[in-house]
Amino acid sequence: MPKDxxxxxxxxxxxxxxxxxxxxVYTDDMNLxxxxxxxxxxxxxxHGRIKSINTSNAASMPGVLAVFTGEDFKDVGGNPAGWLINSRDGTPMREPKRPVLAHGKxxxxxxxxxxxxxxxxAEAKDAAEQLAADSDIExxxxxxxxxxxxxxxxxxxxDEIPDNLCYDWGWxxxxxxxxxxxxxxxxxxxxxxxxxxRLVPNAMEPRASIGEYFPGTGDYKLTTTSQxxxxxxxxxxxxxxxxxxxxxxxxxxDVGGGFGSKIYHYGEEAVVLAAAKKLARPVRWTAERSESFLSDAHGRDHVTKIELACEKDGTFIAFRTETMANVGAYLSNFATVTPTFLHGTLMAGPYKVPNVYVNVKTVFxxxxxxxxxxGAGRPEATYSLERVIDKMCRELGLDPFEVRRKNFITTDMFPYTTPVGLAYDTGNYHAxxxxxxxxxxxxxxxxxxxxxAKRGKLRGMGLSTWIEACxxxxxxxxxVLGARVGLYDAATVRVNATGNISVMTGAHSHGQGHETVxxxxxxxxxxxxEASVEIVHGDTSKIPFGMGSYGSRSLAVCGVAVTKAIDKIVAKGKKIAAHMLEAAEEDITFENGSxxxxxxxxxxxxGEIAFSxxxxxxxxxxxxxxxxxxTAFYDPANFTYPAGAYICEVEVDAETGKVDVVAFHCADDFGNIMNPMVVEGQVHGGVGQGIGQALCENTTYDDTGQLLTGSYMDYAMPRAGDVPFYNVDYSCQTPCTHNPLGVKGCGEAGAIGSPPAVVNAVIDALHRGGHTHVKHIDMPVSPSRVWQAIHG
Amino acid sequence: MTKVSMTVNGRAVSGEVEGRTLLSAFLREGLGLTGTHVGCDTSQCGACVVHVDGKAIKSCTVFAMDVAGAEVRTIEGMANADGSLGTIQQAFQDHHGLQCGFCTPGMVMSAAALLAENPKPSEADVRHYLDGNICRCTGYHNIVKAVLAASGQDVSAVAAE
Structure with missing residues (x-):
């Protein structure tokens, strides 16, 4: 019987x-x-130089209370990059100031x-249009x-960065x-x-922020869509x-999805706070979807050359990559670590490859x-590895399953230190x-x-075996690697006098289900x-200082902080019980709530102990x-290393180039599982996003920098009809060795493991259909790209 | 400003609106029914789906004045009379058909409209009907499963291929 x-x-x-x-109650639902x-x-x-902004017309329009420009914020600080990355020659990255509102350019x-x-x-929107018309930008x-x-x-x-290069990193x-x-x-x-x-995260709730200022105390409040x-x-x-x-x-x-895009601080948050102070009234802003496309932090956008050196039997000798990573116009908070330490350190995959070198040039x-x-860097690593392995298997006529098997780190090799600096604690990739x-x-x-084939379709099967650091x-x-923050998390467990429990967590739930799990x-x-336990998150006036939710960290870091706090509760409860029961503390046991x-x-x-x-x-x-x-703070001793094997089957219509994912199988090792239903849901969502990346999503700027995919009419989000039911298995469990829950994290797995499985399946289908000249098709593997590849 | 009256979730309501006030804005700001969400500005995402005279429509795409006198039903009107979850809502909870919850009101309203038209839809019917509702969290798996379950069909074999 499963537990209930x-x-x-x-x-x-x-x-x-x-x-x-x-x-x-999402941010935009609030009325103040x-x-x-x-x-x-x-x-x-x-790209333009701001020559002048005439604010007087806008400022005098009906209902307008205040107008702000970059000039108003030129003396405050910039929104910083969270990691300092050094180039291969030891020089620090170039780090331009990111102003609250653009200034100068x-x-x-x-x-x-x-x-x-x-x-x-409506009045604000009308005045903003006027202000745009009154701005002279060369x-x-x-x-x-x-x-x-x-x-x-x-x-x-x-202007101060001559070659538009943030850093040239070697690992x-x-x-x-x-x-x-x-x-x-x-x-x-x-x-x-x-x-x-390049992808646009597209959390379904657009970003929104409300600033408040309380003149009586000098306090500020920011309600915002944050992870x-x-x-x-x-x-x-x-x-x-x-x-x-x-x-x-x-x-x-309540935050309507994040997927990374709501980790970061954005300038709008600072503006609504500054405006609230100036006006002594609440100031609210909600992005239109068009603004989200233009201003949310995007994802991926790597151009990579990868080389795989091997024996003729497929035994790996080396991986070497050269990547150009697009960082956009400014350094968002995690922008410098994503293509480096979240990417390069995963470039050994689950394989016992002795030689790996990664070069990343990150470009403004x-x-x-x-x-x-x-997934952040790990999908990029996994995609490069799993695609080049697939290509190598075709070149040498080797079986992709056997090649993985031959190269996997084996269970007797843990803990295993990779040539790119991670120490995998446990796993079973063969399983x-x-x-x-x-x-x-x-x-x-x-x-x-x-x-x-009888139905006129080319069917193919693609494999991806992935690992991530969570x-x-x-x-x-x-x-040591350049982070400017700590990355522990924290929880407070408050047993109330009547015995029910409030738990304040540093982790934030924006779809993951923390309140339940x-x-x-x-x-x-x-x-x-369970009903007597309340989870409180998201309010800095209530929760301890934790670092929030991203990187599949909520359970593996904050969840462990919760258990550490509970351990302290139990230890204190034993002292109280020893006194009440007139026994020695070491003779007290705690089991089943007694x-x-x-x-x-x-x-x-x-309950009696709590009351006492x-x-x-x-x-x-x-x-x-x-x-x-x-309260407990927990700083993990190591990363966790979920891993798995994904198999995708596609049908390709060779006449139109259309690809249908007809089956998707996931065998994951997340260590111990807290709530199977939630874990399956996380994998489903990740795979859905991965199929979206593989088949339909793309972010396109034209040569002048206009975003051609700036709405859901141009940016192809996967719809219900674009994906199949997914088959998810998590029965292979090698519990994490260094946290007491034995958990590894499951939030990003689907998005990491799935894109190469899909693309490998498409290439397989084309080869089985006789189109053996097709070596690779870049994502998204759209009908036109497939058709062109076939007729290439 | 013009006065507009309609019935929302069985209750007669009225309010002052501009000609350009969208139904979604009237529901959210005029009536405080913030369960209807706005997730895009091109009538694509479907988070704002409500029923007008029994038909599913995107409330960001009609003016409040255009539905004067209509019967409007929103997510706030989908629970049973005793406040418990309605059949479709309960199926969404039972089958984990939601994560962040933002697209959910629109999904439930679309699903209700589908099942009113087609009480025993196939998987393909559900996927096709939900084409106008975007979800970023679930990969749609559990949404489709929930809608099939809400129609009374056995979903125990789903994905256990």
Whole structure:
């Protein structure tokens, strides 16, 4: 019987009730007394010099309360990059100031350079249009193509950065010569040039922010669509506006998806706060979807050449990559780490390859900032590896399953240190591959292919075996690598006097289901009903200082902080129980919600202990403080390493080039599972996004920097009809060895493992259909690209 | 400003609107029914789907004045009389058909319109009908499963191929 309660149960999500009845409260759902409306004026050119902005017409329009331009913020701080990356020669990255509102120059279409605040949204919008008309911006040549950006030293996104290069990073630079030599001497080298297509995250809730200022106390409040309210508070307060951190509360209420795009602090948040202070009234802003396309941090956008050197039998000798990564016009908060340490360190995959070298040149262009999007660097690494392995198998006539098997790190090799610096603690890559082969019924493929052929379709099967580093991150390690923050998390467990429990978490749920799953963990550990546990998140005035949710870290870092706090609660409860039961503390055991004296029937319930802590009449006050509330911070000893094997089957219509994903099988190892239903949902969503990247999504700027894919009419989001049911298995479980829950994280897996499985399946279908000249098709593998490849 | 009256979730309501006020804005700002969400500005995402005289429409695409006198139903009107989740809502919870919840009201309203037209839809019918509702969290798997389950069909074999 599956469990119906606590850890491992598929408890239904309590948050669903409010979402299903229209009673969720997202930022834009709030109405505040005296509220005003901000509208931003955004650049219509990709690159331009601001010659003048005449604000007087807009300022005198009906309802207009205030107008802001870059000039108003030129003396406050910039929105900083969270990681300092050094180039191969040891010089630090180029780090241009990212102003609250563009000042001097505009650097991408959608770059906000002014804002209008008015009594109504319509009035603010009308005045913003006037302000745009009254702005004199001299258009400069746009820098869009990365290679041209680096080659053309005279045209600069930032005037002080001569070659538009943020850094030229090598990992690990000391290994470069050995890797070069190994490739030169290898019996076979497969080379593949590929593009990891630029994506727009497209959380369904557009970004929104409300600023408030309370003149009586000097306090500020920012309600905003954030994945990490404390980090946003730190950035706004300490780095940008110079507000004392304790005078600013940041609330991230119900948030409608993030996928990375809501990790970062954006200038709009600073503007609504500054405007709220100026007007002493709430100032609200909600992005239109068109603004989201133009100004949310985008994802991916790598151009990579990868070389795989191997023996003739497919034994890997070396991987070497050269990547150009587009960072856009400014450095978003995680933009510098995503193409480097979140990408290069995964370039050994789950393989025992002795030589790996990664070079990444990160380039400024006149496009929206690019930053971490679901998977963040790891999908790029996985795609490069799994595509080049597939190509190598075709070149040498080898079986892709056997080649993986031959090269996998084996279970007797853990802990295993890769040549790119990670120490995998545990895993079983053969087990997940075998499971994928089983659930995917690989043996029955030929019959399915024949059936597809009868219907005129080319059927193909693609494999991807992936690994990622989650549970971001050990602070001491990331500090050495250039992180400017710690990456622990925190939780407070407050047992109330009546025995029910409030848990305040640094992690933030914007779809992941923390309110349910964290409650399951607490209920299991304390032997109380899930319903008596409340999870509180998203409000910096209530929660301890945690770093929020991204990088599949919520459970593996914050979840562990919750268990650490519970351990403290139990330890204190034992002291209280020992006193009440007149026994020695070491004789007290805690099980199923009851403190008892070992070997006797003397016991106190959890509720009785809680009550005693708050009504300490019979209590060891001389040695123990009253109350039952504990906080724990948890800084992980290592990353966690989920891994898995994905098999995709596609049907290709050779006449039209259309690709249908007809089956998708996932065999994942996430370590221990807290809520299987939620885990499956996370994988489904990730695979859906991965299929979107592989088949339909693309972000296209024209040569002048205009975004051609700026709405859902141009940017092809996957729809219900574009994807199949997914087959998800998580029965292969090698629990993480360094956290007490044994969990690894599951949020990004689907988006990491799926794109290469899809593309490999398409290439397989074409080869089986006789189109063996097709070596590669860049994502998105659209009908026109497939058709052109066939007729290439 | 013009006065507009209609019935929303069985209740007679009225309010002052401009000619350009969209139904979505009237519901959200005029009536405080913020369950209807606005996720795009091109009538693509479907988060704002409501029923007008029994038909699913995108409330960001009609003016409030254009539906004067109509019967409008929103996500706030989908629960049972006793406040418990309606059949479709319950199926969404049972089958984890939502994550962040933002697209959910539109999904539920579209699903209700589908099942009113086609009480026993196939998987393909559901996927086709939901073409105008975008979800970024679920990969649609559990949404499709929930809608099939809400129609009374057995979904225990889904994806256990």
């Amino acid at each position: 309660h606590g850890i491992g149960a598929s408890s239904k999500r309590r948050e669903d009730i409010r979402f299903l009845t229209g009673r969720g 007394h005296g509220q005003t409306y901000a509208v931003f004026v955004r650049s219509q050119v990709a 505009v650097r991408h279409v959608g770059d906000a350079y002014a804002a209008v605040v008015a009594e109504s949204y 258009e400069l040549p746009a820098i869009i193509d990365m290679a041209a950006a680096v080659a053309n030293a005279s045209n600069r996104v930032h 690990i630079e000391d290994n470069r010569a050995a890797v070069d030599a190994a490739i030169k001497a290898a019996p076979h080298v497969t080379v593949l040039e590929l593009v990891n297509n 990490n309210p404390h980090l946003t508070r730190l950035l706004v307060a300490a780095f940008v506006l110079g507000i004392p951190e304790n005078k600013l509360t940041v609330v991230a209420p 262009t006149n496009t929206a900032p690019v930053d971490a999007y679901r 997940t591959l075998d499971k994928a082969i089983e659930i995917g019924n690989v043996a029955g493929f030929e019959a399915r292919r024949a059936a597809s 549970g971001i991150a050990p602070s001491h390690l990331v500090g 964290f409650a399951q963990i607490v209920a299991e550990k304390l032997g109380v009903p 403190f008892s004296v070992a070997g006797t029937d003397k016991a106190k319930t959890f 802590a708050y009504v300490p009449h019979n209590y060891p006050l001389e040695t123990l403080e009253p109350g039952l509330e504990e």
